[in-house]
Amino acid sequence: MFFYPTPLMHSLTKHFSIANTLRPYFSLFDPRSFRSFRAVLEVLLCYHHGKQPEFAAKAKKSLSALQYFFRYATWSSDAVNRVRLGVIRNRRQTTDSAEDILILDGSPVAKDKNCKSEGISRFWDNRKKTVVTGYELLGAAILSKSGITYPLRLMLFVPDKWLSEWHAWKKLLRWCFKQSKSWLVVIDRGFRNGHFLACILRHKREFLVRVTIAMPVWVERTQEKKRGRKKRFSNREKKSVKAYCTDDAALQTGKGKLWLLPNVIIDAWKNETERRCSVIVHHQNGFRDPLVIAFSRKNISIEEALEYVGIYHKRWKIETCFLELKTSFHLEGFKLTSVEAIEKWFCVCLVAHGI
Secondary structure, rough: OOOOOOHHHHHHHHHHHHHHHHHHHHOOOOHHHHHHHHHHHHHHHHHHHHOOHHHHHHHOOHHHHHHHHOOOOOOOOOHHHHHHHHHOOOOOOOOOOOOOOEEEEEEEEEEEOOOOOOEEEEEEEOOOOOEEEEEEEEEEEEEOOOOEEEEEEEEEEEOOOOOOOOHHHHHHHHHHHHHOOOOOOOOOHHHHOHHHHHHHHHOOOOEEEOOOOOOEEEEOOOOOOOOOOOOOOOOOEEEEEEHOOOOOOEEEEOOEEEEEEEEEEHHHHHOOOOOEEEEEEEEEEOOOOOOEEEEEOOOOHHHHHHHHHHHHHHOOOHHHHHHHHHHOOOOOOOOOOOOOHHHHHHHHHHHHHHH
């Protein structure tokens, strides 16, 4: 006798799979809040799978309950995020490891000009090349040794709450170091701040940051200087990175040209840290501008330099993660007024992203 599953059984299978997935979160809510938590996740998953009518029907049905859930219900977004990370790291491919890589990046969350949410401000959107009204989203993601990227935390930057944006980034960085064993922090050119990079080194981690080719560096002299005033780095000379990128000094690789400057001191952050770094310049075939990155170790081989170029290109995965959260999980679609409620919304979006 053959047994054919019915549509009702398919729905029950989906129902019980969601119930099993949400079982670790049950103790974090009271029964009413947990029902709202599950309803929000089902709405987000329907939106993710493109079921727009079902998304709209469920959103209208439980609108008042959702407002209560985010504004007045007593539950902690930090506790939910800890459970979410525990669920992710129980999987073999995303377990916490010292070989993981931490990626940091910011992204604006655009809102309407008439939005009355708390702490709203104006930020530069690098993708749209314009100033937008909304929030600045500080994001951290982990690139596991298996190549899978998952978001670690999203934090909202409110100008009235912090002395500067760097104070918010430092708090997020310290939190990430407590939650992750990652050995390397990969950051874009917007993070060329000496105090921020020194904070990474104080926690005994390495950094890989993009810099400009016109950046001045202190390189060891080939000949000793005989006359002149004694400087801070008397055995070094200061030149731009571009001055060393000549065709004669280039190393030909399969994908383009490579220049490696070992044991240099970056002039921009010499007052915060005198850590000797390696500067890698890679001009890939078909690209107009070369990629210039600084790594916090002073001596690396050519093979390692090419490996770090590949690691930096993987930083783009956090950009695609932001884009997926905004388009597939309705990250920007909140209509909440308080900062705490908005951060709870971000936390629920991350839980839906991990299911």
